[in-house]
Amino acid sequence: MKNQPKSSHYLDLIIVLFLKEMKVRYKSTSLGYLWSILHPLSFAFVFFIAFKVVMRIQMEHYTLFLITGLFPWQWFANSVSTAPMTFLGNASIIKKVNFPRNILPFAAVLQDMAHFLFSLPVIVVFMLFYGKSPGLSWLYGIPLLLAIQFLITYGMALIVSSVNLFFRDLERLTGIALTLLFYFTPVVYAESMVPEKYRSLIYLNPLASLMINWRNLLLNGALDPRHLTVSIVYGLVIFGLGSAVYKKLSWKFGEVI
Amino acid sequence: MNTPVITFRNVTKNYTLYHGLTGGFKNFLFRLPKAIKQIRDSKYCVLKEISFEVNSGETVGIIGRNGAGKSTLLGLMAGVLSPSSGTVEVKGKVAPLLELGGGFHPDLTGIDNIILNGVLLGLSRKEVAHKISAIIKFADLGGYITQPIRTYSSGMLARLGFSVAAHLEPEIILLDEVLAVGDADFQKKCMNKILEFKQSGVTIVFISHSMDSVREICDRAIWIEDHRVKMTGDAVTVTKAYQSCN
Numbered sequence: 001m002k003n004q005p006k007s008s009h010y011l012d013l014i015i016v017l018f019l020k021e022m023k024v025r026y027k028s029t030s031l032g033y034l035w036s037i038l039h040p041l042s043f044a045f046v047f048f049i050a051f052k053v054v055m056r057i058q059m060e061h062y063t064l065f066l067i068t069g070l071f072p073w074q075w076f077a078n079s080v081s082t083a084p085m086t087f088l089g090n091a092s093i094i095k096k097v098n099f100p101r102n103i104l105p106f107a108a109v110l111q112d113m114a115h116f117l118f119s120l121p122v123i124v125v126f127m128l129f130y131g132k133s134p135g136l137s138w139l140y141g142i143p144l145l146l147a148i149q150f151l152i153t154y155g156m157a158l159i160v161s162s163v164n165l166f167f168r169d170l171e172r173l174t175g176i177a178l179t180l181l182f183y184f185t186p187v188v189y190a191e192s193m194v195p196e197k198y199r200s201l202i203y204l205n206p207l208a209s210l211m212i213n214w215r216n217l218l219l220n221g222a223l224d225p226r227h228l229t230v231s232i233v234y235g236l237v238i239f240g241l242g243s244a245v246y247k248k249l250s251w252k253f254g255e256v257i
Numbered sequence: 258m259n260t261p262v263i264t265f266r267n268v269t270k271n272y273t274l275y276h277g278l279t280g281g282f283k284n285f286l287f288r289l290p291k292a293i294k295q296i297r298d299s300k301y302c303v304l305k306e307i308s309f310e311v312n313s314g315e316t317v318g319i320i321g322r323n324g325a326g327k328s329t330l331l332g333l334m335a336g337v338l339s340p341s342s343g344t345v346e347v348k349g350k351v352a353p354l355l356e357l358g359g360g361f362h363p364d365l366t367g368i369d370n371i372i373l374n375g376v377l378l379g380l381s382r383k384e385v386a387h388k389i390s391a392i393i394k395f396a397d398l399g400g401y402i403t404q405p406i407r408t409y410s411s412g413m414l415a416r417l418g419f420s421v422a423a424h425l426e427p428e429i430i431l432l433d434e435v436l437a438v439g440d441a442d443f444q445k446k447c448m449n450k451i452l453e454f455k456q457s458g459v460t461i462v463f464i465s466h467s468m469d470s471v472r473e474i475c476d477r478a479i480w481i482e483d484h485r486v487k488m489t490g491d492a493v494t495v496t497k498a499y500q501s502c503n
Contacts, residue, residue, distance in 0.1 A: 009381060016376040024364050092361075096353055097377050098336035167282045254337035255272055 013099065017107035022114070036115045037122050040067065040074040047188045059190070061130050067123055068218040069187035069211055072149065075116040076207065077178050079109045079153045083160040084171035091257045101253060102246055105157040113150060123218060135221025144223070145214055151235035152206060155242030162249045165256050185211050206234040262429060262460050263311035263334060268343035270329055274299040303329045305484040306343065313349075316461040318475035318492055320468070320499055325481045327464045331431050334462060349428030349460070352378060354419065363407035367398060367417055370406055374421045388424045395446075396420035416443055423450050429460045448474075468496040 026033075044066040051057045059065060086105045087094060094101060120142075124134055164170040185207045186194070194202060202208045209227035216222050303326040311317050319327050332338035333345050335353040361370045371392050375385035393402055396416045398409075406414065422430070432451070451474060455461060465471050471478055471492055478495035480488040488495050 009376075009379070012376050012382045016373055016382065020362060020365065020369065020373055023369060024362060093377060095332070095337055096335070098351075098353075099377055099379075167285060169282050173282060251339045254332060254339075 010100065010103065013103045014107055014110070017103060018110055018114075021107060021111040025111075033118065037119045040070045040119065041122070043074070044070050051188060057189075064123075064126050064130050064132075064219065065190070065215070066188065067126060068215045071116060071119050071123060072145075072214040073182065073185070073187050073207075073211060075112050076149065076153050076156075077182070078115075079112045080156050080160060081174060081178055082108065083157040084164040084174055086157065086161040087165055087253060087257065094253055094257055101250055102158060102243075105161050106154060109150065109154045109157050112153075113146065117146075127218075132219070137217065137221040137223070141217040141221075141223055144228075145210065145217060148231050148235045149210055149214075151239040152210065152231070155235075155238035155240070158242030158246045162246050162253075165253060166249070181205065181207060184208070186215075187211055203230055206231075206238060209234070260313050261310040262313045262348045263462070264344075264346040265307050265309050265333075266344045266346075268304060268307045268333065268340045268345055269302070270304040270326070270333065270338065271300040271302050271341040274301055302484055304333075304481075307481075307484075307486055308343075309479060309486060309489060311460060311462060313460055314458045315477060316455050316463065316475045318471035318478040318496075319462065319464045319481060320466070320471060320478055320496065321481035321487075322503075326484060327481060328433060330481065331433055331462065331464060334429075334431055347429065350379065350425070351429045351431065352422045352425040352427030353431045354422045354433060361406055361414065361417070364405050366404060367396070367402040367406055367409075368393070370417065371421055374418070375425070378421065378425055380425060392420045392424050395423060395450075397443075412440060412443070419443075419447055419450075423447075423454075427459060429462070430454060432461065432463045432465075434465060468500055471496050 025036075044063065047066055047070075048063055052059075052062045083105060086108050087101065090104055093099075127133060160170060160174055164174075184205050186202070191199065191202055191208070191212055202212075209224075209230040213223055213227050213231065216224055216227075307330075319330060321327050329338060331353070333340060334347055335351055336347065337353075361374065365373065368389070371389055372382070372385050375388070375392075376382060380388075396402065396419075398413055398416060401409065401413065406417070409417070430451075451461065455474070461474070463471065463474055475492040477489065478492040479486055480495050480499050488498055
């Protein structure tokens with residue numbers, strides 16, 4: 001549409017929406033920060049009981065192993081599972097004002113990313129507890145993986161939030177798909193535990209390579225170049241796809257919402 | 258002063274009826290052939306080949322029955338809807354005041370919502386910071402301004418919404434029944450602000466069911482009926498014709 005805002009206005013929009021999300025999240029509760037780490041931690045606890053205590057998985061430092069996978073996964077899962085509501089929940093603004101609507105999912109994903117960053121100190125505490133320490137490679141590894149995960153997550157969020165306006169039961173499907181994807185991704189298990197004949201199938205999962213590298217980086221300070229390449233390709237493809245879907249559908253948002 | 262700032266040329270707006278779609282994937286897949294046919298055929302026409310112009314500095318009222326397509330017209334002007342065919346041209350900074358109190362978040366305070374809304378409506382953060390005290394003063398909500406707006410009444414929301422929009426320094430204002438809410442005092446304040454805008458040469462498009470307001474504010478009126486422009490002309494003539502018809 002005409003009257004596209006300047007890039008400085010894009011930035012202002014992102015800042016304001018980001019701060020809004022943060023305020024909404026932390027305003028109603030003084031335990032705001034605790035809540036955002038309690039969620040993945042309680043997941044870690046459940047999986048620890050199920051896999052370590054009951055099923056006796058053979059792995060040392062399983063708690064640490066779990067949280068280094070669960071924390072980044074939680075960012076992805078939170079962003080995508082709330083995506084169906086990003087446009088719907090802002091119906092009144094979308095009907096009323098002409099502004100670049102993709103700013104809404106952008107700010108939402110950014111906000112979940114911030115929460116993931118805030119949870120990194122928790123991982124460090126656990127590492128120190130197990131006698132490990134963060135490596136220098138975090139300095140370039142974390143920004144790199146953050147960028148890749150942002151591309152994948154934002155791309156997915158764009159698709160889900162846009163399509164959900166036209167198919168309102170996508171929200172339920174998203175929930176089911178996320179659960180399936182979670183167990184197909186090496187988060188609670190290591191990729192080395194996948195039987196050899198199925199192992200190459202891991203590359204079909206757009207999240208797998210990324211999650212493997214997060215754990216690699218956080219636990220061992222290393223990045224696997226092959227997985228890195230795969231996740232970069234997935235990032236670009238999903239982001240491209242998301243932008244295309246958004247571009248194709250966004251002009252109809254005002255009438256279907 | 259006679260340059261057109263809003264131009265509609267043969268604008269048709271159809272809405273696709275989406276029951277097959279918003280019914281969800283499940284419905285869509287189970288009734289695929291029917292659903293696709295439905296998307297193709299089920300068009301609901303709201304506006305049919307409408308053409309008109311609004312000149313710079315003019316105040317134009319749009320009248321018509323419920324469902325005649327008045328709000329669609331404003332949506333097209335605001336740029337949130339696109340025409341199915343024809344062209345809509347709008348020149349200048351638009352401040353939409355559609356469905357007041359819409360773009361607010363209930364858990365944020367009045368002040369936070371002013372910032373959010375101001376930036377969404379096209380101001381920079383700096384500009385909002387400059388104007389915020391004037392906006393707060395105009396809204397005149399007292400201590401409520403620091404309270405979450407879920408505690409506000411609908412009249413208070415309207416005050417907040419109007420106050421933000423009134424400070425946008427727009428070139429074109431789109432008003433949709435805003436004066437219906439708010440107490441008499443604030444209504445008067447709004448009216449004064451609108452007249453002030455009018456005097457400073459701002460173009461105003463005003464949708465209303467109150468013929469008195471239309472006559473009071475508008476120079477010209479456009480009467481929409483049966484998807485078309487039924488009559489345009491000076492506000493008094495058109496509103497009288499409309500009233501005698503209903």
